[in-house]
Amino acid sequence: MIPRERIRNIGISAHIDSGKTTLSERILFYTGRIHAIEEVRGGGKGATMDFMPEEKLHGITITSAATTCQWHDTQINLIDTPGHVDFTIEVERALRVLDGAVMVLCAVAGVQSQSITVDRQMKRYRVPRIAFINKMDRLGANPFRVVQAMRDRLQLNAMLLQYPIGSEDQFQGVIDLIEMEASYYEGENGEHWMKKPIPDALVEEAQQAREKLLDALSFFSEPMTEILLAGEEVPKELIWQTIRQATLSLQLTPVLLGSAFKNKGVQNLLDAIALYLPSPIDREVVKTVESVSLYPNPDDPLVALAFKLTVESFGQLTYTRIYSGTVKQGDTVYNSRTGQRVQIGRLVRMHANKREEVKFAEAGDIIALLGVDCASGDTFCSGEPLVSLEKMYVPDPVITLAVTPKKQEDSDRLSKALNRFQKEDPTFKLSIDPESGATLISGMGELHLEIYLERIQREYNTEVYVGKPAVAYRETIGQKTNFDYRLKKQTGGSGQYAHVSGWIEPTDAPFVFESRVVGGAIPKEYIPACEKGFREAMQSGPLEGYPVTGVKVVLDGGSYHPVDSSELAFRSASHQALEDAIAKAKPYMLEPIMLVEVETPNEYLGRVQGDLSSRRGLLLGSETMQTYSIIRAEVPLSQMFGYSTDLRSQTAGMATFTMEFACYRQANNQ
Secondary structure, eight states: OOOGGGEEEEEEEESTTSSHHHHHHHHHHHTTSOSSOOOTTSSTTOOTTOOSHHHHHHTSOOSOEEEEEEETTEEEEEEEOOOSGGGHHHHHHHHHHOSEEEEEEETTTBSOHHHHHHHHHHHHTTOOEEEEEEOTTSTTOOHHHHHHHHHHHSOOOEEESEEEESOGGGOOEEEETTTTEEEEEESTTSOEEEEEOOOGGGHHHHHHHHHHHHHHHGGGOHHHHHHHHTTOOOOHHHHHHHHHHHHHTTSOEEEEEOBTTTTBSHHHHHHHHHHHSOOTTTSOOEEBTTOOEEOOOTTSOOEEEEEEEEEETTEEEEEEEEEESEEETTOEEEETTTOOEEEOOEEEEEETTEEEEESEEETTOEEEEESOOOOTTOEEESSSSOOOBOOOOOOOOOEEEEEEESSGGGHHHHHHHHHHHHHHOTTOEEEEOTTTOOEEEEESSHHHHHHHHHHHHHHHOOOEEEOOOEEOOEEEOSSOEEEEEEEEEOOSSSOEEEEEEEEEEEOSSSEEEEEOOOTTSSOGGGHHHHHHHHHHHTTSOTTTSOOBOSEEEEEEEEEOOTTTOOHHHHHHHHHHHHHHHHHHSOOEEEEEEEEEEEEEEGGGHHHHHHHHHHTTOEEEEEEEOSSEEEEEEEEEGGGOTTHHHHHHHHTTTOOEEEEEEEEEEEOTTO
């Protein structure tokens, strides 16, 4: 086995269309994992990591794909994640288990709305990252503007470790500001990495950039400060060590340059991954829910997290990160959520959709288990005590569709497909409309659900009727209101009695329950039943039956009967008490607001802004480049259905947009 300090578990994350999958393809080629480069939209077989038919059809990454490759003496376990916000759960669960990340930015577009989302996810899991400014060959490329945007919009301490040799169609290579050498890439696929002296015309600029870099790095290293003050040359080993330490402590984001499509700069990035990103033993100590510290020691008891599932014809494939201990084929482990024993059959290392069987895996590895039945987010342990790792953040769905099979005989296949997708994807929700009995599917956006509908037809040979999209509204309360409800029923035998009193008030959290019952007015064993009843009442509001959010319930009194009181009685009383209280607390509707970012040629700027305003959009500002502008706005989701078609017709098909959930806000018809 390779030493733990030579392993890098990394992800490639970024805004849609920034070149992540193209970069992954080059990484696999230069590390010898594949022997021919395929393009995302270049015909042929398609990129290695985009293996789903829907990914090849749409030209985007939909699911995160894992692979393993070797760069010199470093093993890189790589996960390529989607850029489209509808598939943000794929980024979320990848970053949950990774040690480091490469954040890809477009040299032209720079920091975009989804870049902000990815940055927020990386900060949530405290993942050290390197930034790679891609597409340096494109018209309008300006890496210095991108670095400044990283500082201004992401509050990152971004530092360029390289200086470009030309830009746009004149981009030839990069200058390493640490070794002060120029890198060029020759051969049909840039496989010949040539290091040459810096071009004379750029020596002075490179020297100034190096001095600026060393001056900034000296804040992290006293030895470097002393050497600089003495006017001596700083050893490159000290520079590498300082950058690494500052990166691991999240105080620095090293920035590299290149063009993955033109095969330039990728080898330098691989060096930087090995030099600056953490190994499993460099990461902060992982804590369980029970505050147990986990160390990546193969000899410790096993603790592993199932972070992604795919259900296939042979059974379930469970992507797993091992945090401590060792797992072997044939081992018996425990699922800490269910307490049940789990038999480990086959272990495989993934290469996109291909599998390589392994006999065992150790702390720090990312592998997949075959045929293990579990849920996403479950923790596997080798024995007592059973511990649980914190689950990942899962955003709520914002859009709902009704689906009905076109042929009655396809009902079973549709049900099987929907249940499978719900198990695989925590942001894909399945429910039944209580009035019509229709099957409802909910997700993160139109594209998210469109992909699943395509998969139902392709994988299950089932055609469905699809209803109009419905917005996932919420209801909330506008004021504090008291409740005092007494349930008293007598039906021949034992009766039902429960009495609850207290108040509700608005809160920023989805739901808060607080018990202030004293003196045994309600026995302690009935308090959980009260909370359960309150939570059930939150599932349907008084206005339109949408889920209720933003309510704090304080239970401060009540009474009970020694014979007729029960958990069921208190649960029913609490449910009815909260329903009545919400109806009196000036309830109002909330609608999902989307953060919309439109990139349009300058001549259509006014037209696009006017259209967004007509959709009840709040314009947040715009940024004008040489030939195009980026407009940011907050727009109600209900006004954004069919926007892609409208935008294309307004801009002769030249504008693009991205959209992600921002917040819930009071619906304006209230």
